[in-house]
Amino acid sequence: MSDAGQPNKSKTGSRKRIRRRQSVTPGASAPTSAPTQFSGGRYQPLKQSDVEKIHEATLDILENIGVADMPVSASEYIVSAGGHINTNNRLCIPKPLVKEALAGIKRPVTLHGRLPGNELILDNKRVFVGTGGAAPLVADLHTGKFRESTLADLHDAARLADTLEHVHFFSRSMVARDMPDALSLDINTAYACLNGTTKHIMTSASNKQSVEAVAKLCWMIAGSKQAFIEQPFLSLNINHAVSPLRVSEEAIEVLIRGAQLGIPVHTNTFSQLGASTPVTIAGCVAQTMAETITGMVLAWLVNPEASIICGPRPMLTDLRTGAMSGGSGEQALLTAAVIQMAQYYGFSNSTIAGASDSKLADAQSGYEKSLAVTLAAHSGANLITQACGVQASLMVCSFESFVIDNDMLGSILRSLAPIDVSQETLNLSEIQKAVDGDGHFLGHQQTYDRMQTDFLYPDIANRDNHEVWAMNGSTDIRTVANDRARSILRNHVPNYINSQVDQEIRSTFDIRINRN
DSSP states (O other): OOGGGOHHHHHHHHHHHHHHHHHTOTTOOOOOOOOOOOBOOSOOOSOHHHHHHHHHHHHHIIIIIOBBOOOHHHHHHHHHTTOEEOTTSOEEOOHHHHHHHHHHSOOSEEEOOSSTTOOEEEOTTBOEEBOOOOBSEEEOTTTOOEEEOOHHHHHHHHHHHHTOTTOOEEEOOBOOTTOSSHHHHHHHHHHHHHHHOSSEEEEOOSSHHHHHHHHHHHHHHHSSHHHHHHSOOEEEEEEOEETTTEEOHHHHHHHHHHHHHTOOEEEEEOOEETTTBOSSHHHHHHHHHHHHHHHHHHHHHHOTTOOEEEEEOOEEEETTTTEEOTTSHHHHHHHHHHHHHHHHTTOOBEEEOOOOOOSSSSHHHHHHHHHHHHHHHHHTOSEEETOSSEETTTTEEEHHHHHHHHHHHHHHHHTTOOOOOSHHHHOHHHHHHHHHTTSSSTTOHHHHHHHTTSOOOOSSSOOSOHHHHHHTTOOOHHHHHHHHHHHHHHHOOOOOSOHHHHHHHHHHSOOOSOOO
16 A cells, blocks of 8 residues: 555654644743853874874975975075075075974964953864955845955855854954955955954954054054954964965965964964975875974974964865865865874864855755864864855855854764763663653653753754744745845944044054944
8 A cells, every 4th residue: 555545644753743843842942052162182193103194294295395486585484494496596404403392382272352252272173163264255145246355245144154163253244345455455354354343353453564464463462562462362373384385475474473472373374285295195294294394393493482373275186177175075084184184283273164165055055064073173172264155266245154153163062072871871771761651752751851951952053843934934044144134234334342442543553344
């Protein structure tokens, strides 16, 4: 007999399941959130012997191949400590100096927010996730069209991220393309971020003059230079390397000035497997670690007390087109491998995961981001940037994506929880009661108690049955996220810089965000 002749049986079973589900919590208050703050590190794609081989290859690259284009102002730090310029005019860093720096670099690094509870302690493979991307385009929240991003868009993104529970920090997610020059861009970017959220801010600086201006802004907000250094609520993303094995003179100057002024510095390297590194994962990881450690050694020589975050970010190249492809399985594997190397050295570290190739917050975006961020989290990356809000291989920032990805990040973070195996959790007596009694566990006290503590419930993902979903308009998650983002931006309008300090800032800098 076909199922078509038994429609009522299906409906009856569905109603029975609904009644059972409801019987668990008669008159109950809303469940509390399950914890999401855990360490990763259980996923390690490299064998220990492979880690040692990559380490030795990294040391060989630094000592024998070296890096090019290092400005004299930087190379003299390394040469005076034992480095040398070889016959190819490349700066080489000998193994003893690298090992001394590896031992001396401060760890762990703690990054702060401007309110208690926003601290990011980067040790023990603790995992924090946040924004990033510096996208040049934004998906307009009202029209859905891509357009150039503005300072107002950046401020909106900071305000939105400020409300998202599973977004731990705000790294500049888009470029304010309406700024007239580099200094205006850098100071207004820092201000817009700091005024929009109290979470830790990661931004960038175009040159050392911008570093000094951003530092002064932070000191004014903190109350003094020393107060900021003790609890730094802003750090600098510095892309000092130009693969293969060259450096950017301007970025190196930013790195030096940031370290001198006590601003935490992220020594980030963006190589591309198969394009600017060898096509093999092992070769790419070794070269990327050499480029990253070059910046770390320099920052340590400039200021042995500097807070330095190891930021390897090798990206995958789609060899059919030459374009970056951040949503692949190979990308997720590559990211996990460099994080395992950073942990081998004991560095406070960061990386990118979530650079979906999809242009929209659609199914492709979901599976690509989930794979990449999950592997990075389970490898124990301390900071995972670009984990939410960006599309189109980091070219587009999407407010809808912020909201959707916040749900995704909660689930990923929750998956890091260790499994408690004990007499209480095995609970054989409850199994006996269930099989002798109701035949299910839905009404049991343990089920009710743990419903309140052991499960993380999504904010916007829909878990209604299909009938309820249809009665409520059959909305998809992008529609829900768009409505939620609009609501947040209408109602959450903080001014996290107090008015007196704000007046002082505006008398010092050309701030282009209207306080009102």
